[in-house]
Amino acid sequence: MNAIGLYVPGDSPLYRLPAGAKLLVLMAVVTVVIAAGNVWVAAGAAAAAASAYPLCGLSPRYVWRMLRPVLPFLVVIAAFQGLLGDWPTAARVCAQLAAAVLLAALVTLTTRVSEMLALFERLAHPLRHAGVRPDRVALVLALTIRSIPMVEAAMRASREAYRARGLRGRPHLMVVPVIVGLIRSAEATGEAMAARGIE
Structure with a gap:
């Protein structure tokens, strides 16, 4: 980790992409996942984001390291949405948030x-x-x-x-x-x- 960020040195193709291109892809994917409004699409995006870490040469431990700080918030959101709304929506929202966090962290780690x-x-x-x-x-x-x-x-x-x-x-x-x-x-x-x- 460098002095002011989470960058981890590497040489996978993702590292060689310009920062602007990575942000555009990040915004596009997150927009699609949210617009789809489907729990399976959100879960698939989260799983794909998690599997992208080792493909980029990053240890799988980074997946847990990125998700751990937001887990309490996901639990609260799931409980709140599940009790006041419905559990499928709670699962979808949490999967969307997990996918967004993992993708954003991947951009940060490789830029x-x-x-x-x-x-x-x-x-x-x-x-x-x-x-x-x-x-x-x-x-x-x-x-x-x-x-x-x-x-x-x-x-x-x-x-x-x-x-x-x-x-x-x-x-x-x-x-x-x-x-x-x-x-x-x-x-x-x-x-x-x-x-x-x-x-």
């Missing part, structure tokens, strides 16, 4: 952060006439990408501390340490930016 930021800076370039600074857009995106491993690290540290204390059955006790860890990381990032004259 250098510098390529992604350069792409978004080019896309934001026309907005300079409206007072938008493309370099600031790239900075915001860089910080957003950086937050992904920060959140994962905070959750992992909180979970390890939770287990070390012998706590069981009260996962809500991990929430506050995660929030505190993220606030501290954000403060450190802000101080580093201020020290470099970035406002």
Whole structure:
């Protein structure tokens, strides 16, 4: 993993595709999966996305690593939709979300952060006439990408501390340490930016 993203070096054909092409394919596939509104299409897309990881030279453990942080949200969404709506819809929505997460993570894992930021800076370039600074857009995106491993690290540290204390059955006790860890990381990032004259 590099300094501010999830990029994993590799040489499969997906790595050689331009960042713009990957994003277009990602948006097209996710749009089709959502528009289809079919649980089997969504499940098939999620399974295909998961199987694409080893085909791209990525260890299957990355599939679990990408899905693990969103599993609690999927469980809540499934329970909420299943109890207030119907279970087939709950299964479809969760499969759609899982497919989108896995596909988006695959793009992130196979694209250098510098390529992604350069792409978004080019896309934001026309907005300079409206007072938008493309370099600031790239900075915001860089910080957003950086937050992904920060959140994962905070959750992992909180979970390890939770287990070390012998706590069981009260996962809500991990929430506050995660929030505190993220606030501290954000403060450190802000101080580093201020020290470099970035406002």
